[in-house]
Every structure is written in structure tokens, then in C-alpha cells.
Amino acid sequence: MKDNMTLHITRGIVLIAVMLLGAQGLWAKDLITSADQLSSNAPDSDEGKPEQLRYLIDGNVNTFWHADWRGNYNEPNLQIRLSEPVKAGEYVYLTIGFRNHNTFLDYPSLFEVWVSPNGKDAWSKNCDWNVKYTGPGTKTTTPGMKMRYDCQHIRLVCKDSFIPNNGKGWSFALSELQISTDHSTTPRESVGDPLNATATYGEVISDYTFTHTRSVLDERNRNAVMKQYWKTDGFDGNGKWTRDTAALERIGVEMPDYGYFDSKHDSRISSGERQPAHVVEHDVYVLPGSSVFLEPYSDMATSTCYHEKYIRWYDYATDRRSPNLATTGEDWVVQTNGSGLYGGTAMVKESKYDLIINSVAKYKEFVRRANAGEDALNVLLSGDLDFRGQTVEPVGTAAHSYRGRFNGDGHTISNLVIEGDREIGMFGRVAGGAVIKNLIFDRTCSFRANSYAAPVAYVEGNSTKGKILIENIWSACTSYAKVTDAAGVFGCNFGAGQAQIEIVNCMACGSVTSEGAGTTASGIAVYMGNNAQSLIKNCYSKVSFGRGMDTGYPFARGVSFRMVNCYSDKSQNGVAQTSKFYVNLNRLDNRFWNEDKDKEFVPNFSYDSEGDRTQATRALYYAPAGESVAETTIAADISQSYVTGPDRNLDRKSRTLYEPALMVRHLFNVKDGAKQAEELSGSKDNNEKYIREHRRKVTARAGADFQIRLENPLPDASSTYSSLYYKDTDGSYKRIPNWEVKTYTTDGKEVPGIFSRHANASGAHYRATGGKATQDHYFRYNYAGNGNYYRMVKCNAADAKAGTYVVKLLALHKDNKPIYVRGTSERLSIMEYEVTFEPQENASFLNEATLDGNDKYRKHRTEYLTAKYGEPQAKVDYDEYLLLEGGQTESNDYIVNTKQFGSSFSDVELEQKAKIFKWPRPWEDSNYGYGYENRHDYAMYVVANHSWAVPYQAAAATVTSEENFGKGTGLRDRLFYDTQGERSGYFYYVNAASDPGVCATAHIDQICAGSTIHVSAWVSEFSQATEKANVILNFKARLKDGRDV
Secondary structure (H helix, E strand, O other): OOEEEOOOOOOOOOOEOOOOOOOOOOOOEEOOOOHHHEEEOOEOOOOOOHHHHHHHHOOOOOOOEEEOOOOOOOOOEEEEEEEEEEOOOOEEEEEEEOOOOOOOOOOEEEEEEEEEOOOOOOOEEEEEEEOOOOOOOOEEEOOOEEOOOOEEEEEEEEEEEOEEOOOOOEEOEEOEEEEEEOOOOOOOOOOOOOOOHHHHEEOOOOOOEEEOOOHHHOHHHOOHHHHHHOOOOOEOOOOOEOOOHHHHHHHOOOOOOOOOEOOOOOOOOOOOOEOOOOEEEEEEEEOOOOEEEEOOOOOOOOOOOOOOOEEEEEEOOOOEOOOOEEEOOOOOEEEOOOOOEEEOOOOEOHHHOOEEEOOHHHHHHHHHHHHOOOOOOOEEEOOOEEOOOOOOOOEOOOOOOEOOEEEEEEEEEEOOEEEEEEEEOOEEEEOOOOEEEEEEEOOOOEEEEEEEEOOEEEEOOOOOOOEEEEEEEEEOOEEEEEEEEEEOOEEEEOOOOOOEEEEEOOEEOOEEEEOOOOOOEEOOEEEOOEEEEEEEEOOEEOOEEOOOEOOOOOOEOOOEEEEEOOEEOOOEOOEEEOOOOOOOOOOOOOOOEEEEOOOEEEEOOOOOOOOOEOOOOOEEEEOOOOOOOOOEEEEEEEEOOOOEOOOOOEEOOOOEEEOOOOOEEEEEEEEEHHHHHHHHHOOHHHHHHHHHHHOEEEEEEOOOOEEEEEEEEEEOOOOOOOOOEEEOOOOOEEEOOEEEEEEEEOOOOEOOOOEEEOOOOOOOOOOOOOOOOOOOOOOEEEEOOOEEEEEEEEEOHHHOOOEEEEEEEEEEOOOOOEOEOOOOOOEOEEEEEEEEEEOOOOOOOOOHHHHHHOHHHHHHOHHHHHHHHOOOOOOEEOOHHHHHOOOOOHHHHHOEEOOOOOOOOOHHHHHHOOOEEOOOOOOOOOOEOOOEOOOOEOOEEEOOOOHHHOOOOOOOOOOOOOOOOOOOOOOOOHHHHHOOOOOOOEEEOOOOOOOOOOOOOOOOOOOOOOOOOOOEOOOOOOOOOOOOOOOOOOOOOEOOOOOEO
16 A cells, blocks of 8 residues: 555456347348248258258247257358349348357358359359357348349358367357348448347336436435435535645545536547546447447456446437447347436336336226236336326236236325225235335325225235235325224235235335224234245334234234334334334445435335346447448446435436446447558558557566556457457458467567467356456456457566567467468567566565665665655555544544445444545445546545455455454455554555556656656555566556547
8 A cells, every 4th residue: 555656557448349230121122031942051960950940030039040060061051042133233131140048159250152043053152251249149230242243042151150060160050040132232321220229229218307416426326324424515516625625735635526527627528527437448449331349348356346237328429329329139228318328237128018107097997907817917107196086996806816017116106095895905916926116105095995905905825826026115095994904015915824925115104994803903014924935124114003003013913924124113023113214224235215305214216126127238339331430439337326216316206317426437439440450451561650659668577477468358269359450361351360479589589488378267257247256367358159358468487587578469360370461471460569577676576674674775765766856746645545534634524434344334333433434435335436537536445354355255265264364365455464453444456457447647748758757556465376466557648639659
């Protein structure tokens, strides 16, 4: 920790390019209409039978046809007899669907396209088709394939795939196949619906207004604990800190800045303002008429990586939705008034609903249909309902118990008055599978019956199977039973009570009465039945009882069920008695409730969790056909703090989506792939110029393991292509599929075996997209199709001998043959590094005792450098916030305190204020926080006190806590260990292999040529015992014209 000065560590670059165009539109005619038009020379004996060819045109990505993979035939192909001939010069569009399977990666990557007029003779090669895999269950289309010959027969010969055919060519599988044309001699700029736009967009919040917020400074982004213990009155309306500035300046502490970003901060912004966030940037390349795959990849060392509850995709310049942006495969998004495409697990895919109800008339139609037999209808309520003057029946009857999902989406039910003999409520009788959630019943609602009166009245417990979930209900209604059983939320699990009932996050505060001889009135549930799996969790009752209160069980009665974290203003065993509702107020790991000035507390209404969540954690950018690609920047803002409900991020009343506190912003700089290919490989001079401009000089310690992080991830030839393009001998642009490392002395002599591609270990877990924890730490990662990319080259300690070497990365074909610069015999070079291994005395990591105790290191000490050169131009002290402890400034009250980082708060911990956790912390259940780049608000960690709590914990898990000091393999908080647990320091953790970031920037406008820059950094332990502590500082200068050199 201590003083850390560094300049510009480069941001991560993820370059993943694929091509995806959707199904053909009506403008083109499909030329495959029957399976009789299809044949193959090499069908698989089990999955490629002739009758299975029909799967290629059945529209179902879950069925497939497979070519031979057992080596029974040579060079498998698929032959198509078109329904009508195509003339030379006309364009056709080939669409294939990939098998919908995540394990069997039997997709083709290269077809030779042969054509014939009659299918018998005169076969001519038309072209190669480089197929870009877009993921299981997705489709890809050629942007336009020009026919060189008149033809009516096409043969697709697989020349490369993930599955070799046992030495006889390449096998492949397809789920769909179509060839279409409009017989035009001009390629289409837009192929039908290239972004699958008509199939993947949800409409639930399409008319909502999107509003930016100032992260946790905005009250909507703070839960009850934050509101209670973190003050905000020191910030002005622009997010700037205004109090106690003199004292803070004396001790060298800058408070967070929540001011918006705009064009003054980033010239790429042309309009509007942005919430500041930790930024990871990617350069991606695309050819005109094709698409590039965008993935907000990260490998930060967290216990959960990303859990994207919210992700917004938009044009970074305009702050609006890009018309060229869409999701991948089966991903879904919702859209909001043109402000972007929204995904994440808190968004709903409303197409799963059979009905969307926004009026009383539509609701009554739903009741009629459900009670007539459509008892599994899934319903979304999209507005409040006022039943004044309306007669309505309960949902569910003895003949047709309701077993669908009803999502009230946080809306209010008013003046719903239902009277009858038995089972009276909004839901009279429900059965297994039913989900009733996200509803508010105000005080104008009333349910009156002889028996069983409640918002959800009755379950036939003797026969019902499956779980019934009642979640997020706020009930102020009147429930009245003349004979038996009335409750504020749920009535009776009848008979033997075997049905499994879960009541979660519900509050009852209305009036409950049972006039019968027994005491059968309860606040939450009259009778939960006799199922040990039944549960009441996070619920509160403060109903007013008329008569019949169950004195022993005023909250809920049952033979066998569990109660967790429940409260009541009446006494019952297992329920905390309190007159004020405190459910989850002191728990940050499960936050379900919000304060409401009218209702005291209401649930955080959530979307369905039964498989209806969107993802959209990846996207496609489609570049329209033309001569070039217009460069643009696409942003993906990610949050784990998104909460729906009143006064939170999705406000149903005002129909507004308020921006949550962002965790990270990924910026994808989309660039012209053809331009990049010309610069890299258009000629020998171009390649030499490219290498000169991108060449890097690296110094390292001799005799130590060493790795270099690649600026562009490079492919594993078995499954992927580079996102970098090169110009082939025929003038076409192709991606580099393979590469090798060569090492030379400065006079050009090759030195074999020094540097090599960094290999992964068997059994490593690769980080894909969204919420996947890792136990292993290597430098390859995967995306759609398990495609692996290398991010490092390495040199082992024994080979790291003192001296200077030139390390060249050279392009290869997939068969390991060299790629040459077009028109020459020169190898195509992708990158060069000049690596100088310094003797240990010139380049070594030192501990503090050695640095301070040995006079030969005097000139490396901070005090010497400061005395000679003045104060650093850029400085980060990750322990500086410890200066706020002890109350030196009143700003101490603006720091949230906790005893154990990454664990739940308790009242005792809050009172003790034993440790501090610097703000902002972008979501509640993490043990680290991203910071705001350029805002003196870095990615600070308060590290776990014991290594078992560190994400990479496998080696430390077997070490007892008593032995764990200094012996775990997790990140080491030096201050914590040195003080034997009395104090905790701060970390900046960055995995420079895959997710580097800018930790400091120096503005050195007046620097003179030949100047020397001194940089020092204190480094913690690494996460794996096999890793070597290493700092690679990448110095980048940004010129006044915006170029980076």
C-alpha cells in the first residue's frame, strides 16, 4: 500500500468479432422449400440420416442434421438443388443455424462454395465462405454472395470446423439452412432483419423516460442502511464536496466527486451527460456489411464477478440507442423511449406472459378465461386498477384452481370489493405452480366470506402438488370471515395441508376479523398446513383485529413450516415483536424493503424469477454495407444495484427508469476492419510502419519468470480467429487465425525457445459472461462457442538472461503455415516487443526493510526523489482514507463503517464503527468497490481479513483462521497483518492480464525530450502461489490531436 505513483496503465482490450445477420426478410425469395432438395455425400449414421435433412428447414434450432464424424467418408458436404436457377452476377444470401448445444461444438468455420447448372457435371468453385460462429442456437447470414456462374445447384464443402472427420476432412452440424435471393446484381445494404430486431425487443417499459442519476448520491440508489448511516449534506447539487475542505486538504484527502461527465471530460460525448464510472475500453474491428461481437468481459478478482442486474447498451456520443445495435442469439432486451437497449437479470421478458393487463375490462376478461379452464395463464399487470362500481369474481374455482403467474409489477389495487360464501379474495383458489407477486392492496379493498377470506384465500392442501409462491404483497385490505379463517395475506392450506406455501416479503396492516366460535384470524396466514418446506420469510404484520384473533398465533398458524426474519406487533413464538417494522434494515445481503411515507415500508417489487429474466450481457454491432465503417463508440453501463419499486430505479407511477449506481462502464470503440487490415498488411511498407508505431519497449528483471500482456488478444487456432484483419493475396480481408512467437537478438539472430505463448493449465475455469466465479487464474478466456484467446506471452526464469531481445508475433494460417505480406515473401508481423532483462540490482522488487536499510537504494526512496525532483505529478495513496479515522475531520461521518468486509452488517457492528469502508460502493454485497476513473476514486478494496474470504481461496481454505496470518495465498493486506488484525488498509487490485485500468495519469505538457520519469509502486501478494509479483507499467502519451502513442 503506501505511496503509489504510476502513470498510464492501459485499459483492457477485448476484441471479439463475429458476423451475424438475422433471418431473411420478405424482400428475398427462399430457394429451399423442401427437404427433397437436400442431400449429402457423408451423412452421419445416427444424426445425419436422409429423413433428418428436414430438420434443416423446420425453423427449430433445437433439431439438427450432422455430417459424418467417424471417418467413413471423405470431405463431408451438403448439396442443395435450388427451386429456381440463379444467373451469374446475381447475389444470393446463405443463412445457417448453429446447433443449440453448449458442449458439442460441431459448427463449421469454412465452406468452399461450388456451383453447377445441373448438379451432375461442370462443378465450379464460386468462392470461400468464412463462417463466423455466433453461439448455440443462433443464425448467421452472408452479407451477399455474388454468383460467378449460372447455377441451380450449390454444394457446401466443409474445409474447416471444430470437429475433424477422423482424418478425412471436417465434420459439421447445422440446425437450419436457407438460400435466398431477389435476383439483384447489387448487394443489399440491409439483409431483411439483420439484427433480429422484431424478435428480441420487449415493450413493457418502452414508453418510460430514462433519467440519469449521481450514483449513490441520489437517494434512489441508497437503501435504508445507507440513508441512515451515510450523510450526503456535504455534497452540493453538482455532486461536489463542500465541507471541511481545509482540514481535508491538510491531511491530503479528496472526497469523491459525483459530478456528471460531459463533453468537457470526454470529447467523444456529443450531447448529454453521463454518470461517472470505472471504465474499461475495447477496440473492435468490423467490415462493412458484417457485425462485430461486443462482450463486456472482465476478470476482476471478485467472489462473484459480474451479476448484471442492469445493463444499458447505447451510443456513447449521443446517449441514445444506436440503430445498429442488437442482442445475440436468444438474448432479450427491453427498450425505453430510444434511450438504449436494456438487459440484466432484473429486466422482464414480457413475451412469456399470456396477457398484459392495463384496464379493469382486460382484468375481467382474464378472470373469465381463468375460471373457464385457462387456469395457467401468465399475467403482467402494467397499471393500477380501480374497481369502483365493478363486480368481479375471485380468480380460481373448485373446478379450475389458478396455477399461473400473476405479476402485479408493483401496481395498486383499489376498491376491489368481493363478497361470497367461501374462498373469497382477489385469488379465491390457487394450486401448485401459482405465483402471486408484486401487488399493493390499499384500504379500499375488502374480502368478505363465510369461510376463507384473504387476498389469496384458499389452497386444496390434500391434492395440490408443487410450490405456491406469494411474494411482495402489501396488504391494507379488510378481510372478514363470518364463520372461519380470515387473514391479511393468505387464508388456508386446507385438509392435510400438504401443499408447499412460500410467503416472502409481505406486509399486512389492514383489518382482519373472524366471527366464528374459534380464533381463526391471523395477520399473515391463518393456516400454513403441514409441509416442512413451507416458509414465511421477511414478513411483517400489524393488522387491526376485530374479533377472532388467534391469540397463540396472531402472525401465522401451521403444523410444520418455517419462519425467517419475521416481525409482528403481536406476540408469537418465532416472530420478533416490534411496533416498528425493521425487516432487513440492518442486512445488506438481502435487501427487500423500502421506506414509504404513506405506507411505512413496502416491498422492493421484483420481476419474475422463474426463468423470465433477460440477459443481453453481450451485443452485436452491425456495420451497414458501404465503402467504409463509420467509427463510433458503443457503451455498456453495468450495475448490480438495480431495484424496481416506488422511489427506486423503476418507478411505475411516474413511468420513469432512474439510472442505478453503476459498477462499470465498458466502451467499445468500433473501427473499420478494412482500414486496420490495410494499415497492418496492405503492403510491406505498411506492415513496417505499423510495427514501428506499435512497437513496445519493456524492461524486466533477469532470472525471474516474466509475462507480457498482449495489447490484442490472439487466437487459439483450434477454435478461434483473431479480431485483427489482414489483406489476403486475393485482395479480400480475413481474420488472422493463428500465430507464433519468435525471439531474436538485436542484430537479427534467432534465439529459439525464450518466449512462448502463455499456455493454460488443464482444468482451468474460463471467465465467460456474467456472474461466474473462478478458482483458477489463467490468461485465456472464452466466449460464444468456447473460443479461447491468449492474452500473454511468457519467458521462464531460466531463459530470462541479461540482455536485450526482439520478440516478434508472426501471423500463421490455421494449418500453421506462414502468412506473408501481400505480394511479398515477407512474414506478416503482428507485434514486436524490445525486451531488456536487467540484472537484479537494477530491476528488483524490494521490501520496505531492504529499501530503507540499504544505502545503495537511497536514490530510490520517496524522500530522495521528492527532494531532488519535487512532489510527484501523479500520486495515489491507497491508505490515505485511514487518515479519516479518529475523527480528525467531521468528514469521518461520511464514511460507512463495518467490522467485517463482505459480510452482513449488524447493529453492533454499526455502533462499534470498527473499520471504515470508503464510498462509493456500487452494490451492497461485495467485498470491493469499483471507483471512478479520473475522479480520485479508484478501485479500492478493503481486503478480507482472512484468506478464506478472498475469491481465489482454494489453497487457503484448508488453513485455520489461527494459522492464516501471513500464510494464506490470497491478497495480503500488509497493514492488517502487521497489526495482527487491528487495522485494515486499502487495495487497488487489478488483473493486468485481462482487466487493466488507469490508476494514475500525469499531465506533463511541459516535459522535455530526454527526461527521465521515476515510478514506484508497492505490491501485495498475488492470488496464486505459482504467480510472480510483477508490475508492468504501460506508458502512453495522448497527443493534443487525440492520438495515443
